Amino acid sequence: MVSIISVAKAAGVSNKTVSRVINGEPHVTEETRERVEKAIRDLGYVPNMAARQIRSSRSNTFGIITDYVSTTPYSVDIVRGIQDWANANGKTILIANTVGSSEREATIWKMFQSHRIDGVLYVTMYRRIVDPAAGDVSIPTVMVNCRPQTAEDWPSIEPDDFQGAQDLTRHLLERGHRKIGYIRLNPILLGAELRLDAVRQTAREFGLADSDLSIRLGMEGPVGAEENYVFAAATEILQQRDRPTAIMSGNDEMAIQIYIAAMALGFRIPQDISIVGFDDFRTVSMALKPQLTTAALPYYDLGLQGAEWLNRVVAGDKIRPSRRVLACNLIERDSVCSV
Amino acid sequence: MVSIISVAKAAGVSNKTVSRVINGEPHVTEETRERVEKAIRDLGYVPNMAARQIRSSRSNTFGIITDYVSTTPYSVDIVRGIQDWANANGKTILIANTVGSSEREATIWKMFQSHRIDGVLYVTMYRRIVDPAAGDVSIPTVMVNCRPQTAEDWPSIEPDDFQGAQDLTRHLLERGHRKIGYIRLNPILLGAELRLDAVRQTAREFGLADSDLSIRLGMEGPVGAEENYVFAAATEILQQRDRPTAIMSGNDEMAIQIYIAAMALGFRIPQDISIVGFDDFRTVSMALKPQLTTAALPYYDLGLQGAEWLNRVVAGDKIRPSRRVLACNLIERDSVCSV
DNA sequence: TTGTAAGCGTTATCAG
DNA sequence: CTGATAACGCTTACAA
Numbered sequence: 001m002v003s004i005i006s007v008a009k010a011a012g013v014s015n016k017t018v019s020r021v022i023n024g025e026p027h028v029t030e031e032t033r034e035r036v037e038k039a040i041r042d043l044g045y046v047p048n049m050a051a052r053q054i055r056s057s058r059s060n061t062f063g064i065i066t067d068y069v070s071t072t073p074y075s076v077d078i079v080r081g082i083q084d085w086a087n088a089n090g091k092t093i094l095i096a097n098t099v100g101s102s103e104r105e106a107t108i109w110k111m112f113q114s115h116r117i118d119g120v121l122y123v124t125m126y127r128r129i130v131d132p133a134a135g136d137v138s139i140p141t142v143m144v145n146c147r148p149q150t151a152e153d154w155p156s157i158e159p160d161d162f163q164g165a166q167d168l169t170r171h172l173l174e175r176g177h178r179k180i181g182y183i184r185l186n187p188i189l190l191g192a193e194l195r196l197d198a199v200r201q202t203a204r205e206f207g208l209a210d211s212d213l214s215i216r217l218g219m220e221g222p223v224g225a226e227e228n229y230v231f232a233a234a235t236e237i238l239q240q241r242d243r244p245t246a247i248m249s250g251n252d253e254m255a256i257q258i259y260i261a262a263m264a265l266g267f268r269i270p271q272d273i274s275i276v277g278f279d280d281f282r283t284v285s286m287a288l289k290p291q292l293t294t295a296a297l298p299y300y301d302l303g304l305q306g307a308e309w310l311n312r313v314v315a316g317d318k319i320r321p322s323r324r325v326l327a328c329n330l331i332e333r334d335s336v337c338s339v
Numbered sequence: 340m341v342s343i344i345s346v347a348k349a350a351g352v353s354n355k356t357v358s359r360v361i362n363g364e365p366h367v368t369e370e371t372r373e374r375v376e377k378a379i380r381d382l383g384y385v386p387n388m389a390a391r392q393i394r395s396s397r398s399n400t401f402g403i404i405t406d407y408v409s410t411t412p413y414s415v416d417i418v419r420g421i422q423d424w425a426n427a428n429g430k431t432i433l434i435a436n437t438v439g440s441s442e443r444e445a446t447i448w449k450m451f452q453s454h455r456i457d458g459v460l461y462v463t464m465y466r467r468i469v470d471p472a473a474g475d476v477s478i479p480t481v482m483v484n485c486r487p488q489t490a491e492d493w494p495s496i497e498p499d500d501f502q503g504a505q506d507l508t509r510h511l512l513e514r515g516h517r518k519i520g521y522i523r524l525n526p527i528l529l530g531a532e533l534r535l536d537a538v539r540q541t542a543r544e545f546g547l548a549d550s551d552l553s554i555r556l557g558m559e560g561p562v563g564a565e566e567n568y569v570f571a572a573a574t575e576i577l578q579q580r581d582r583p584t585a586i587m588s589g590n591d592e593m594a595i596q597i598y599i600a601a602m603a604l605g606f607r608i609p610q611d612i613s614i615v616g617f618d619d620f621r622t623v624s625m626a627l628k629p630q631l632t633t634a635a636l637p638y639y640d641l642g643l644q645g646a647e648w649l650n651r652v653v654a655g656d657k658i659r660p661s662r663r664v665l666a667c668n669l670i671e672r673d674s675v676c677s678v
Numbered sequence: 679t680t681g682t683a684a685g686c687g688t689t690a691t692c693a694g
Numbered sequence: 695c696t697g698a699t700a701a702c703g704c705t706t707a708c709a710a
Binding site: 340342343344354355358361362386387388389390391392393394395 | 686687688689690
């Protein structure tokens with residue numbers, strides 16, 4: 001492989017001068033610079049990151065450690081956000097998946113160490129509280145879509161499930177819906193409770209009685225192997241005597257079954273029954289007919305801002321507050337109408 | 340950071356001996372080994388990959404260059420397969436997305452070079468023929484889910500769309516379906532033609548006339564911004580006088596609209612109309628009610644075997660044939676019944 | 679403005 | 695079986 005020395009020879013200068021040109025340092029004649037640049041081009045020289053790192057002891061690399069994110073369809077946008085930021089800022093990204101194993105997690109931290117990673121983004125697929133097995137390792141870390149169980153040593157950045165569900169509920173209430181069905185997310189998920197609370201609270205603010213809300217459990221059990229009650233729950237809600245005019249789904253995926261349940265009973269969407277989702281998982285929300293009104297999880301921005309934040313932490317900034325929350329914007333499509 | 344030298348001092352041996360222990364080389368007394376290992380543990384020593392690489396000139400790193408794969412829900416399993424292999428074999432993975440920009444692609448190849456990557460996995464989200472802008476760079480490469488336009492310099496590994504569609508068609512024909520609707524994938528995709536050909540050919544083999552097949556275009560236009568005719572096409576097919584008893588969908592996602600179209604017309608699935616998908620995109624195929632019978636794209640194995648293959652290429656193996664194809668297995672669920 | 683020399687943490691070579 | 699020493703490609707410190 002062609003090294004800085006061959007370039008120096010070809011250009012008739014010292015290796016240090018080549019280094020200066022490569023790193024855009026000042027104090028190089030325009031003429032020398034051009035000569036060096038020509039030599040670089042002619043020889044096809046590409047700097048060796050490993051050598052650079054070993055000397056400067058900064059790897060310019062961030063690690064992403066995640067449960068399943070990068071291998072699961074749901075939250076890939078977090079990774080995209082991180083990559084875009086890294087890309088724009090000349091950082092390299094290393095991704096590793098724990099797949100839920102804490103043994104594997106320990107291995108990953110070691111691996112990160114051996115690559116002398118500058119910082120870590122700890123990302124989870126579902127928003128949740130975690131207890132990272134970092135062990136003795138101390139690398140600057142920012143948590144994305146999750147937060148630490150114990151002390152707030154590490155900054156975290158999360159979606160605002162509460163506000164998202166609030167907006168969605170208001171959207172319905174402002175369109176005259178006074179009886180609303182809600183099919184709950186798996187209670188294991190942190191978002192489940194927040195979303196449900198928001199629905200309840202907002203309904204109350206608009207003067208609804210608790211009995212105006214038909215709340216049913218949609219899923220239950222360990223993530224990836226849950227029991228699915230959505231279809232049955234939707235069917236039951238829709239067959240009530242004084243049935244709701246709108247159903248809120250714990251997420252977009254569950255909305256598929258609500259659509260099907262509604263149609264099986266002969267209801268038209270949205271004329272007979274309005275439906276909203278949550279997440280804006282587009283493969284579903286845009287494939288449904290009519291397209292689904294939902295609240296978008298700010299995954300891309302979570303990743304982008306998480307990376308940016310980590311960069312600041314690595315640089316030594318002490319940033320407050322150490323917990324940040326990003327809005328879930330309402331995406332209005334065609335599954336809701338006024339009553 | 341604690342280096343090999345501090346360990347050597349602590350253990351009272353030379354750096355080379357430490358190196359031997361770390362790399363599991365022979366010719367070290369059991370006793371010496373233990374002393375070194377203790378020192379390593381006590382000091383929390385972790386080898387520096389960059390230093391190792393600089394000396395041995397092998398990075399033990401593979402690069403994944405992809406259009407959108409790792410940032411898009413569809414084919415993340417390819418990446419998972421690669422990561423699992425890498426993980427089991429002590430390789431590091433660098434992922435970069437071109438997002439379709441060939442300018443960006445050139446940058447990525449440079450980046451890979453500067454990390455002295457051992458090999459590249461060129462992965463695409465949809466199966467297609469590509470023309471990699473590797474430029475002058477020559478790193479061992481294996482193509483996954485795609486193949487080169489020109490010479491077959493690079494090995495490729497792809498799903499067998501033809502066989503998958505064939506199995507699906509047979510599955511229907513063997514259950515007595517004699518009139519079949521087919522809603523086509525976007526013709527831009529390589530899989531579209533293969534799947535359609537398989538359907539036509541298989542139907543003919545079973546003695547069906549061309550008129551027994553109702554073939555309609557489901558999508559059209561640039562990927563990511565296509566026109567969607569699925570609902571209309573399904574509705575039209577189902578309203579024919581002598582309507583099909585089964586509809587095959589170009590993929591699982593499109594099947595959502597076929598379900599909805601069928602239900603809107605009052606058909607029950609599968610009693611009145613059987614439906615099959617393609618891909619086994621589980622967020623859809625398992626969320627539908629009844630769950631969708633489909634053919635599974637072998638994404639995980641594509642990744643796993645692609646990585647393994649690349650490893651052999653890097654090691655200098657000349658492997659024939661240079662094009663490999665993996666089966667799309669039929670996944671039988673509940674959306675088909677016999678007539 | 680440019681060059682020399684040392685050193686980063688490893689592995690390779692070869693001698694003991 | 696073990697160790698001294700060179701070498702990898704680069705940056706840093708300092709000298710010219």
